[in-house]
Amino acid sequence: MLPFERQQRIKALVQKHNSIKISELSKLLGVSEMTIHRDVKPFVEEGLVIKTFGGIAIPSQEKSLSLDTSACEMCHRPLDSRLSYKLIFHDQHTETFCCPHCGILRCHQTQEGDLLEALCRDFLTGTITSAAHATYVIDSTLDMQCCKPQVLCFEFQSHAEKFVRGFDGKICTYMQTKDYLLNHSGNTPSL
Ligand SMILES: [Zn+2]
Ligand SMILES: [Zn+2]
Structure with a gap:
């Protein structure tokens, strides 16, 4: 050829x-x-x-995005760049998720040591940040139309605090978010 x-x-x-x-x-x-x-x-x-x-x-409309699949590996929703969550495994394969909700639940299923890195995007700035060190806001009133309970990710806790002043929600660490999701996902969202 x-x-x-x-x-x-x-x-x-x-x-x-x-x-x-x-x-x-x-x-x-x-x-x-x-x-x-x-x-x-x-x-x-x-x-x-x-x-x-x-x-x-193929580049998506948002140029800065480095997604390599077009649907969430967990729930198959189309990927939204702002909420996307990415797992990089030691064997080099990656999985991308629609939002931290799916990403964190998937993280929980992986074997200890399989995962090289978990990355999420700061909801406000779009900066890619380490999921383990990010701050999360659960169930704010700003509905992003993705998985419930809704989880948003922030690089800085101070940003998350400002955000909840306007849109409510619960500020959590990575571990707290994971526990919350394990206890609440699958249920219909309620307050
Ligand atoms: Zn998903
Ligand atoms: Zn989602």
Whole structure:
């Protein structure tokens, strides 16, 4: 296959799947990962695709986003960049979730030591931050139309405190949020 043909196939594949791993492309097209990297380089430069963890993806409307799937791994809702929550495993695979609610519950299911990192986005600034050290606000009155009980994530506790002054909610650490979700999820939300 000519490089040009291969690039057309790659383009078609990523458009079809929204995102695809370099290793998968290399297998599908029977060339080395190095070659795939070379093939996709112009696409990345043109902004046609974005690089993700080990692959490429069609950029979503929000450019800054580094999601590599289009639906939550837990509940299959479409991913909302502002709420998204990401788990990175030691074996390099990643899982993305619609919101901290799903992400934290999934975290709880993983085996001790499997997880390399859990990342979430600060609800106000969009900064990516470590989930373990973030501050969470549960059940605020600002309804983001995602999973209930609703969990929002903040990089700084002071921001979470300001937020609850306007929108109520309960300020929690990671562990408190996890306990709360384990006790409350699956139930219809009530006060
Ligand atoms: Zn979800
Ligand atoms: Zn959700």
